[in-house]
Amino acid sequence: MNSAVLQAAAPVLADSFIELPARERVRALLDPGTFRELLGPFDRIESPWLPLQGIVCQADDGAVIARGTIDGEPAVVAALESAFQGGSIGEVSGSKLAGALELALRDCERGRIVRPVVLFETGGVRLQEANLGLAVIAEMQAAIVALRRYVPVVGVIAGMVGCFGGMSLAAALCSHLVVTKQGRLGMNGPEVIEQEAGIDELDSSDKRRIWQLIGGEQRAATGLADSLVDDDVQAVRTAVVDAFARGVPKAHRSEQVDAYLARLAAIDPQTVTPDTMRAVFGADASAQIKE
Template sequence: MTSPPPAADGPTDWTAILARTGFIELDARARATALLDDGTARELCGPFDRIESPWLEPQGVVPQSDDGVIVVKGRLDGRPAVVIAIEQAFQGGGIGEVSGVKIAAALSLAARDSRDGTPTVAVLLLETGGVRLQEANLGLATVAEVCSALLELRALQPVIGVIAGTLGCFGGMSIAAGLCSTLIITAEGRLGLDGPQVIESEAGVAEFDASDHTLIWSIDGGAQRTRTGLADVLVLDDVTAMRSAVIEAMERGVPGEHRSRRIGELRARLEAVDPTDPPAPADLAAVWAHAVPREGDRP
């Protein structure tokens, strides 16, 4: 569902809109808890464990006692699950050594439990600008660990990515998003390897105007990413709708072939775009729909 529900006589049903609870309005801890069955959520490595980055304070940054990543175990529609949520309000959701290790360890433990007879689904709530600049090399190393752990788990159980907004998912963690079994996004969400401001700073405003919100969402926004097949499900910003979408993704199980393994299809899409005359964002889905893999790339 991507638009406000119409009333019986046709106009927008504003009562229904006002009655819903926006998923975007919640912080990371509340988002994680909202997805799990009532009364089953149990946080691991929480703020009272005081597991925080040792690298921020020497650089004049006040650390956070959970390092901006929330790990909550519980049950999702009766099944064991772990929800890993990045807190967008802390350092722009940046990933450092501690926060990255928390994500990777949670995914690895879910894989261990799955192998030991307790199939455990993972849900990643991805609101992040990528690697934390204050911990650049350490952050890059932990993102690699996250991707490795994700690949281990997704062979056993679904790993469901969620990009709700308002920050979006960029940088190294966008690679993790691309590895998920299913990627769910709202119209307000954004997904890209490099953020608009990074592109503008490196290539100039003529390449990407980071102040043009219409341009940004036409390229990186949830509706466009779903149309072009880089995200799987577009959902309304609503807690109930988001939980239903996550449960449906869990019930579909492990896909026969993950998007990241369809190399021929991805190569054909790249070859279909002329970088000297790129298509308008509105035309990209049609261009990619007609992209044909090379003969050797076909199954």
Template sequence: MSTQEKLLKRDSFIERGARSRARALLDPGSMRELLDPFCGVASPWLPQQGVTAQADDGVVVAKGLFNGQSTVVLAIEGAYQGGSMGEVGGAKIAGALELAAEDNRRGIPTRAVILFETGGVRLQEANLGLAAIADIQAAIVDLRRYQPVIGITAGTVGCYGGMSIAAGLCSYLIVTREARLGLNGPAVIEQEAGLAEFNSRDKPFIWSLTGGEQRYHSGLVDAYVGDDTVQIRGTLAGLFQRGLPAQHRSAQADGFLARLAEVDASVQAAPETVRSIYSKGYAA
């Protein structure tokens, strides 16, 4: 089969919206959306700043089954406000994770998948967005004591800001070639450090440092897959079957600091150098 034929046959995950992605991951017919758009729970702050509020605040909370087991999928709509986190959307994600943890404490095994397509905090909501992201991070740490919390970044927005820290707290991370993962976005780095440090218009350079393939070969994510819904779902099943990791990535701080100390900050980072340093592993 030619490359063109393969592309035509695949079921693109990236081309799906947040709601469609959640439905495609859960078992057919099992999805039930909580706080859907008809509930009318939208940001009260955006209209005051002349921004139209979306009825679901750009976050889909889908409860259902994944291979027969209770699972909640939290999908961020990157097409709305860049997937930014505000008070309402953040509360929906944090609340769902908290309820999943409570399920586990009551003997109901419930897992979680978070679809990260987000630039981080919503600037129009400032501290409210930051507080919401902090709640999300705390809820991930709570739930992952019982069940794996798996993050997926497929594209096209990527995962940045405080939500990249939330992604780093997940038990496992899945990325595609089109994905990007980093604390600061290219435009922010260029603004703060200058064009010589990071050219936000140089897309090949951006992907060579923060793209999915680089992050995978640097050991910062756990699975690198193609833009195919069936493949992503199969990878998700394999990671759930693996169970909780022996040690979460966020617990390997000493190893990460040792790798970071090897980076020469006096010169512009090169993809090959970064990959070589970070692929050494992180165990303390």
């Protein structure tokens, strides 16, 4: 079995995007027949640190990178495999993502526009490789900021893990963020918040409450995500194509610091609810921020 066999695998038949593994998510977004994986599992670029702690490696370190086309235009899609270490970022997986974005940036600087897409399915930095993971996330974030001067950078948060930690900052830097209701986005995960602040602050077993606070529907309603889509392969792909069609925003969220600080100042932490957050950060307020 070799990489050519991998590329020739059967086409995606499932309708659910969330149920697909990372490699098939990438394949589903690229135009049929254009998927070409870079540094795949047969290259065996594995984490050198996990075996030292008795953890079995994955041959691609849980990161899938592929070139191809989206709607006929050159594209690079990067995805994290949630089934391996919760999609966490280590030295190798993070370097693969950062390197893919940097190569796309080099092409854009030379006048050959490449559409970048990142499928965020990650709890953040891999604890076993903490400092190395943080370093490569910083490289990734720098590449996103540099890239979005030339082309929209599109992020997708579908589920089941969501997007947390330093990778939530990378997602926030994207030009357009596509989410499903099942997706979650936050700096800290519910279990971490409960552990550090206590169950009175957040009960991590209260799933309904968690999705009310950080679920995809709430993030879209408060302007922290741009497109809310059903868990459907074609719906996600259409949202990604539409995001590129809209072009680079006049102002990215990360460039509107004063506007967001003003809205945060209007929130009373003692009485904050999902509804009050929507009132402050809802569609009308978000539209003003983006103008």
